[in-house]
Amino acid sequence: MTGISTISIDAMGGDIGPQAVVEGIGYALKRWPDRKANYLLHGDEAHLQPLLELHPAVAAVSEIRHTPTSVTMTAKPSEAVRRARGSSMWNAIQCVKSGEASAIVSSGNTGALMAISKVILRMKKGVHRPAISANWPTPTGHTVVLDVGANISCGATQLVEFAIMGEAYHQACFGDGDPKVGLLNVGQEELKGNDTVREADSLIRNANLDMNYIGFIEGNDISAGHIDVVVTDGFTGNIALKAAEGTAKLVAGFVRDALTSSLLAKLAAGLLSLGALDRLRRRMDPRHMNGGVLLGLKGIVVKSHGGSDGEGFASALGLSLLLSKSNFMQAIRNNLDKFASAHDQDNNAQS
Amino acid sequence: MTGISTISIDAMGGDIGPQAVVEGIGYALKRWPDRKANYLLHGDEAHLQPLLELHPAVAAVSEIRHTPTSVTMTAKPSEAVRRARGSSMWNAIQCVKSGEASAIVSSGNTGALMAISKVILRMKKGVHRPAISANWPTPTGHTVVLDVGANISCGATQLVEFAIMGEAYHQACFGDGDPKVGLLNVGQEELKGNDTVREADSLIRNANLDMNYIGFIEGNDISAGHIDVVVTDGFTGNIALKAAEGTAKLVAGFVRDALTSSLLAKLAAGLLSLGALDRLRRRMDPRHMNGGVLLGLKGIVVKSHGGSDGEGFASALGLSLLLSKSNFMQAIRNNLDKFASAHDQDNNAQS
Numbered sequence: 001m002t003g004i005s006t007i008s009i010d011a012m013g014g015d016i017g018p019q020a021v022v023e024g025i026g027y028a029l030k031r032w033p034d035r036k037a038n039y040l041l042h043g044d045e046a047h048l049q050p051l052l053e054l055h056p057a058v059a060a061v062s063e064i065r066h067t068p069t070s071v072t073m074t075a076k077p078s079e080a081v082r083r084a085r086g087s088s089m090w091n092a093i094q095c096v097k098s099g100e101a102s103a104i105v106s107s108g109n110t111g112a113l114m115a116i117s118k119v120i121l122r123m124k125k126g127v128h129r130p131a132i133s134a135n136w137p138t139p140t141g142h143t144v145v146l147d148v149g150a151n152i153s154c155g156a157t158q159l160v161e162f163a164i165m166g167e168a169y170h171q172a173c174f175g176d177g178d179p180k181v182g183l184l185n186v187g188q189e190e191l192k193g194n195d196t197v198r199e200a201d202s203l204i205r206n207a208n209l210d211m212n213y214i215g216f217i218e219g220n221d222i223s224a225g226h227i228d229v230v231v232t233d234g235f236t237g238n239i240a241l242k243a244a245e246g247t248a249k250l251v252a253g254f255v256r257d258a259l260t261s262s263l264l265a266k267l268a269a270g271l272l273s274l275g276a277l278d279r280l281r282r283r284m285d286p287r288h289m290n291g292g293v294l295l296g297l298k299g300i301v302v303k304s305h306g307g308s309d310g311e312g313f314a315s316a317l318g319l320s321l322l323l324s325k326s327n328f329m330q331a332i333r334n335n336l337d338k339f340a341s342a343h344d345q346d347n348n349a350q351s
Numbered sequence: 352m353t354g355i356s357t358i359s360i361d362a363m364g365g366d367i368g369p370q371a372v373v374e375g376i377g378y379a380l381k382r383w384p385d386r387k388a389n390y391l392l393h394g395d396e397a398h399l400q401p402l403l404e405l406h407p408a409v410a411a412v413s414e415i416r417h418t419p420t421s422v423t424m425t426a427k428p429s430e431a432v433r434r435a436r437g438s439s440m441w442n443a444i445q446c447v448k449s450g451e452a453s454a455i456v457s458s459g460n461t462g463a464l465m466a467i468s469k470v471i472l473r474m475k476k477g478v479h480r481p482a483i484s485a486n487w488p489t490p491t492g493h494t495v496v497l498d499v500g501a502n503i504s505c506g507a508t509q510l511v512e513f514a515i516m517g518e519a520y521h522q523a524c525f526g527d528g529d530p531k532v533g534l535l536n537v538g539q540e541e542l543k544g545n546d547t548v549r550e551a552d553s554l555i556r557n558a559n560l561d562m563n564y565i566g567f568i569e570g571n572d573i574s575a576g577h578i579d580v581v582v583t584d585g586f587t588g589n590i591a592l593k594a595a596e597g598t599a600k601l602v603a604g605f606v607r608d609a610l611t612s613s614l615l616a617k618l619a620a621g622l623l624s625l626g627a628l629d630r631l632r633r634r635m636d637p638r639h640m641n642g643g644v645l646l647g648l649k650g651i652v653v654k655s656h657g658g659s660d661g662e663g664f665a666s667a668l669g670l671s672l673l674l675s676k677s678n679f680m681q682a683i684r685n686n687l688d689k690f691a692s693a694h695d696q697d698n699n700a701q702s
Contacts, residue, residue: 137601152545187589219590220594220597222594223601238570239587239590244595248598249574250489
């Protein structure tokens, strides 16, 4: 688990493409000088070579793997799977399968990334479909939320899988030995949630998992800082995440208005910007939270936001480096096995 | 539609109870001197009389309707319906049924308020269950979001009812002739949402409603200001609303940290607080957005947040006064009839 990681990159993905990738590696080298890595850049050499010449420090740790094709941001996943063989995304994932790289990072088409990853890497035994995780800021750190969009409707067993994977992921990312896991629900008296979350709750409680499961939580708990892993279906998770992003943007706009509303306010903002405002900006910069992980695959796949610039891409790279050096794949495996065996016993007892 | 409204109040509801109610009327008198009203305060005279003596302006427009019982905040709705007859909540709703009041306002138990309102006021023809609306802030005004928690799982027809009711409600609250209505969904390529939202989308498009329906929207559109009415099921809506509340609180905390992090920052905050910061505080004060409406009933029922203080309760009162003077109940009726007739034709054509 020590030494130099190799990260495979779909260098043509995202709205900005190769430039964000090369600049992103540059930022990562500065931000995490201790996380040593080599990078395999899959994409068009004619694009990539001139960029590397501009960034010699990046060139020193990078190797171009030329391919002339890439998956477009709007391609349908089913189509991408059939036609993407040999594209930058396909080849980048293939390097994880072959063992040449420990993780793959892409800012490309999410649906295609999921579909191609499933075909090449395959799912872990006992996992139905990948879940996408997001790191959600709190006053003191981050909450891991999953699924944020991969699975529109989920059964109870899938939610349990998410809990298991999210716990191991939080441990790997944030070094927390015993993360608190909660199941997202509504809290009204009459309405204790739908059948699926109630069933998932009882499955987790009865599976004797090595998990600090604290039961149902509500939407306002996500960013409060007292929960570490939030489990929900991809429809709800995606909408909650985007609603929160919209709210953060709204409030940031209110603050900006307040700081530019008068000469006096501008003077105040000038004083603030000497220090505190910069820190505020950093804490609210979504680029620092960039990087979702496709959990449940037999390999580490990190999705960077399609609109990421170099700084954002660097965050996704940082995540891939962290996960490459952790044993979270094994931790997921252990708890999935435990759940599968508890589940089988349960089924046998009933039959 | 002119003259003086009569508002019926469950004066024992909420965590603070009668004090928030009496102070709330006081704030409402000052905030909206042109919205003339009388108030029927249902509750314990021994509690209410001394409070009115402290607030003569409130006493002048209020009448106590004594009852010794009230519904607790933790009672189960089904139980409340059986046992709540004669309680402050029951009697307050009854005054709308009898025509004595044009609206009822309560900070009490939401589930009980829904259940008792259904029993006393009954549902509008063509509406399955009440939906709860929330007014969500945007840079330029408010988006109406429904359902935010009354209906955990919704069929497509229910979502169409929400669209119809939300549109009329937005018109009544914000005087907008042609609000833009969107259906909340996820936007990933592969995942165009679940069957229910797709069916609701096609029902609305085919029903020939008098509605500015703009189709699917995503979570970040809610607070962006380009949509006026957001339609979703109560599970997703409740979680999105609370996730957004949590995020607003988080960001407010970051701003507070920034403004108190150093002497210089405190000086800056001092300058700001002379004007701009106060406005910022007001824009982010959830008390100014307090008041959800239980839509779909044959009567106006406004739910005030359980933790409301006087200022918060005043906002819920302001909403009840606005709705009392509008024709939104009729507007809902008209579009429901149109939808029912389109739906019938559709069913006949298929059979």
